[in-house]
Amino acid sequence: MADRDVDRRLVERAQTGDKQAFDLLVSKYQRKLGRLLSRLIRDPAEVEDVTQETFVKAYRALPSFRGDSAFYTWLYRIGINTAKNYLVALGRRVPTTTGFDSDEAESFEDGDQLRDINTPESMLMSKEIAVTVREAMEELPDELRTAIELREMEGLSYEEIAQVMNCPIGTVRSRIFRAREAIAGRLRPLLETRKDKRW
């Protein structure tokens, strides 16, 4: 089951009234969407507001989603329109559509986004998380670090990673899981201190 199929499964559940399934999609795409919207809206607090509004609009529009495109591509279009309407309502200049094609939705990568999509209040927490993850990665055994890097940073499938690392797919799955758990073990206490709080 590919990533797109997982999304479709969650959307199907949301379309039948399962709000928690939609919640999983929000968890998955909130930062990616926020990063994209930050190209249109510079104020991080406003990016948060528009991101939230985008998800609410997407939820309301779920009955019209037929699965012809990937969920994120559809969400991306709603996000861009929401951001543009937001800027128009404030009488601000709306950037031209050039550079905001939906094809870009899946591929856009931008470095140094920490500054752009964080409010001053959230900056400290974001930095702490970034440092914690980096330190945890450095402490990982080589095979675990390589596996998770190939997956998360290079976007390789388990099959491709198995070929690169010359090991069975089941081993790849296990290594990536163990890597995540090792990093999560370092992160959880940090996140616990901010539980139910906005960063």
Next chain:
Amino acid sequence: MKEQVSAMVDGELTDHECEDCVQRIREDRDFREETWEVYHLIGDTLRGLIAPPVVARVRAKLAQEPVVLAARFAKPSTHRAAWVALSAAASIAAVALVGWMALPLFSGSSQQWVGTKVAESQQRTAVPRAQGVDDYLLAHQRFTPSSAMSGIAPYVRTVSEENQSR
């Protein structure tokens, strides 16, 4: 189960495993935060994406929204595909049948058939008639009901004859 969530984050689960996983994540909020949310946070952080989560705000907002209910995706099923194929086959068969029936009208054999009929009719007209019949028919042709335009054609012919007589 955590390993399954990890694989689901990567889109590497089977349908059955995915269903079990979604069920567990839905039902257990702590489990969801410890796995699904943290795993995505790790991935986003490694890709240089880190920002305050809006999921809690969205969740609060959606709690006030009415539940959406929509038709499920129209999945391409084999049953539907079979119906489409049968419909197409029936249409092609109907067109072929009409074409086959109309073919003699346009083919060489049809001209031959028409020619044969014409020859037969000419042979029939060659039968000698009783004397005076032709004159009688000519004089009374305006009253014949054989014309499809029996009400108008005789009149037109009559006027024409009158003009010619002038």
